[in-house]
Amino acid sequence: MTYPLLVVPFALVTVVVTLVSARRPGAPARLKASLWTALVLVAFTAVFDNLMIAADLFTYPEQHISGIRIGLAPIEDFAYPICAAFLLPAIGALLPAPRRRSQRDAA
Template identity: 60%
Template sequence: MTYVLLSLPFLVIAAATTLATARRSGFARRMAASGIAAVVLVVLTAVFDNVMIGVGLYSYPAEHLSGLRIGLAPIEDFAYPLAAAFLVPAVYTLTRRHQGRS
């Protein structure tokens, strides 16, 4: 379960950073956009990870995985695109200068 533990801090940081933007204007719109982006990234990850694993480009040691898979791709592979879909807009929101609108 090494990969689960490695992924956990990324998900926690993404969630905390996203929640830090909850009072900023446009939060609901950002969450909707991040949700759509997350779905797209998860689908792309599922397709391309399965292809790359299927043709033998890489593999994972079983002792470091949770055992849950989507096709050939371990569930742990989906943490990073999920975190990115929410973290990137949150960081952008927190670092940009406040303007009258968002």
């Protein structure tokens, strides 16, 4: 099982960074937006991965996947969009706010 093992570090980093960012202002709204984004990305992944696999654009060797599938797509494919939906906003919340240029700095 290669692909499931590749998912583990991404998922762990996502969980840790998301939990750390939960202390920042606006966390409930950000997490809700991440959840909706994840749902949309999972739906797109389900549709387009299945279409691409059905069109023989790529395949997954059976010995490298968990065996759990949604249609033709292995379940591991869905971890990356979920991680992206939560990790990127969490990283953004942890970055320092950009400094605003004052009128004097602009001159």
